[in-house]
Amino acid sequence: QKEVEQNSGPLSVPEGAIASLNCTYSDRGSQSFFWYRQYSGKSPELIMFIYSNGDKEDGRFTAQLNKASQYVSLLIRDSQPSDSATYLCAVIGFTGGFKTIFGAGTRLFVKA
Amino acid sequence: EAGVTQFPSHSVIEKGQTVTLRCDPISGHDNLYWYRRVMGKEIKFLLHFVKESKQDESGMPNNRFLAERTGGTYSTLKVQPAELEDSGVYFCASSRPGRGTNEKLFFGSGTQLSVL
Numbered sequence: 001q002k003e004v005e006q007n008s009g010p011l012s013v014p015e016g017a018i019a020s021l022n023c024t025y026s027d028r029g030s031q032s033f034f035w036y037r038q039y040s041g042k043s044p045e046l047i048m049f050i051y052s053n054g055d056k057e058d059g060r061f062t063a064q065l066n067k068a069s070q071y072v073s074l075l076i077r078d079s080q081p082s083d084s085a086t087y088l089c090a091v092i093g094f095t096g097g098f099k100t101i102f103g104a105g106t107r108l109f110v111k112a
Numbered sequence: 113e114a115g116v117t118q119f120p121s122h123s124v125i126e127k128g129q130t131v132t133l134r135c136d137p138i139s140g141h142d143n144l145y146w147y148r149r150v151m152g153k154e155i156k157f158l159l160h161f162v163k164e165s166k167q168d169e170s171g172m173p174n175n176r177f178l179a180e181r182t183g184g185t186y187s188t189l190k191v192q193p194a195e196l197e198d199s200g201v202y203f204c205a206s207s208r209p210g211r212g213t214n215e216k217l218f219f220g221s222g223t224q225l226s227v228l
Contacts, residue, residue: 004154031213043116043203043219044155051214088155092213097168100217102147104154 003027004103006089012109019076021106023089026070030093033065033072038086038105048074079110114138118204118220126228130192133223135204137186142209144187145217146179150200158202161187173198194227201225 005024013019021035032051036044050056050063050072062075072091076083086105092098117136125131137144146158158177159169163184172179176195181187191198201224205217 002154008152032215034216036217036219041221043221044217045219046216049214049216092215098213098215099157099160099168100145100215101157102155104152 002103003101004089004091006087006103006106008104008106010107010109012111013079015079015081015110015112017079017110019079019083019108019110021074021076021087021089021108023072023074023103024070025072025089025091025093025101027091027093027101028067028070030067030070030091032092033063034090034092034100035061035063035072035074036088036090036102038088040085044088076108079108081110081112084108084110116204116206116218116220118202118223120223121221122224122226124226124228125194127196128193130190131194131225133189133191133202133204133225135187135189135220137204137206138218140208141206141218142184143207143215144181145205145207146187146189147203147205148200149203149222155203158189191225194225196227199225199227 035048038044048063064073088105089103144161149155157171160167161181201222203222204220
């Protein structure tokens with residue numbers, strides 16, 4: 001079982017729609033959860049982080065965490081073509097000594 | 113503030129050759145990480161420096177890989193001799209001093225290594 005699992009996609013949504021990206025993790029002791037965005041050929045860039053159960057909103061982005069289900073999601077409202085990128089879910093936990101563990105990423109295409 | 117810098121951006125070498133990748137972290141960032149992404153797979157941890165000390169090298173594939181961070185500034189990752197399976201994108205990331213469960217990583221743009 002992979003430590004952090006994501007659907008590789010691609011996920012295609014029309015401009016203006018809500019994009020929903022999902023992630024599950026295996027280490028129940030995980031503490032912190034991150035979403036990095038990576039444009040093609042560029043470096044991953046942190047866009048959201050969440051530590052507690054529930055929702056966290058930042059502009060058009062909402063991160064959701066459910067520790068009981070070991071599930072993290074990222075919602076992008078009013079999706080724009082410029083949101084087209086690979087979104088990487090990342091987790092920090094006790095297992096492995098607080099290393100940041102990444103999922104393989106979900107490719108998102110927002111169609112104009 | 114300058115970001116994390118890596119070079120070369122691309123390297124194409126033949127099997128058996130040596131390649132050295134370099135990473136300059138953000139100034140003041142004590143933590144420096146090397147990660148690797150093989151096509152279609154997740155970004156995998158290779159090793160972690162705190163200043164000049166190796167804290168965790170559990171992700172290094174084998175002894176053909178050697179990482180250094182002399183003086184606690186820039187780091188190099190040498191692959192010698194390179195094998196076909198070493199191909200991928202090598203990312204460097206850095207973070208501020210201290211470390212905990214809220215660590216936020218700043219990535220370089222990566223080195224695309226192709227071993228032919």
